[in-house]
């Protein structure tokens with residue numbers, strides 16, 4: 156079996172959520188220890204890693220980042236190498252991202268280029284976010300890349316396709332948690348209570364009016380409530396309810412406006428339903444904004460020097476804390492076609508493993524080009 160596919164399957168079996176990636180870190184370290192060590196230096200950062208592959212005569216440092224965490228999803232693929240961790244799955248392709256990173260890293264250990272290449276194995280991309288703190292860490296500051304690259308699997312594109320664009324690629328995100336507290340009581344005496352299930356249902360519907368009535372139709376935003384909890388049992392009126400969701404916007408300014416409207420609606424719920432409401436925005440990610448000159452150069456390189464199909468795509472409302480790295484370091488992220496019938500964050504996501512070699516070929520070739528360029 157292709158060793159990178161074996162790595163992907165091993166990692167697929169042990170998904171761990173943000174900052175719990177202990178087995179993943181141990182697996183990565185054990186693979187790295189199996190490589191010739193002359194050019195490798197390794198630093199741990201929380202549950203992540205930074206790995207430098209020293210160049211022959213380094214003048215600059217090229218960065219390559221992969222995320223390493225999984226999601227709290229129960230896998231339903233039926234694959235023989237399904238997750239062995241209950242209610243955990245690599246349903247966003249980070250097992251692919253890591254195998255590709257290890258493939259690229261191994262290539263440069265065996266075929267060093269002039270410049271240094273630093274590999275960033277970053278925890279907690281799905282939440283609460285690892286990129287911003289990792290970027291600020293002394294460990295990363297010491298090996299700060301001059302340019303940085305990353306990819307994300309794209310189930311909707313065929314293998315052999317890369318989709319990318321200059322400028323905005325992924326949205327600004329903010330998590331959204333709203334706790335409602337009213338007065339519970341007997342199911343038969345609603346007039347003596349303030350029912351938080353009713354308040355929560357009303358609020359979920361009102362939140363969608365922020366998108367349809369307050370956001371410029373030519374701009375774009377998303378509010379998704381992915382989870383509602385409330386109440387205790389079928390014949391007790393709920394004293395408490397909690398909404399958990401996420402907000403996506405195409406600019407930081409729109410994020411401010413959307414939040415302002417959410418706060419006004421939540422105040423209205425407090426008055427209308429005589430309850431208390433607390434909003435917590437959880438973690439926020441800065442948009443992924445690809446450096447224009449590097450993206451042009453990358454597209455040009457792919458079109459002239461490789462047989463991959465390059466699509467210039469539109470921006471997406473997905474979020475990625477790699478946006479924080481691109482805010483400080485020039486570089487880009489791109490979509491890698493993996494043609495799965497089920498999409499990202501789905502329990503049946505089954506990306507095509509043939510895409511791993513495509514990505515390794517593209518990234519080793521492009522990084523060699525950049526790292527040998529005068």
Ligand SMILES: CC(=O)N[C@@H](CCC[C@H](N)C(=O)O)C(=O)O
Pocket residue numbers: 247280281282307328329330400401402438440472473474475499
């Ligand atoms: C690529 C991808 O799917 N990223 C996640 C990032 C989640 C950020 C945060 N937990 C949130 O939900 O706002 C995404 O859901 O887009």
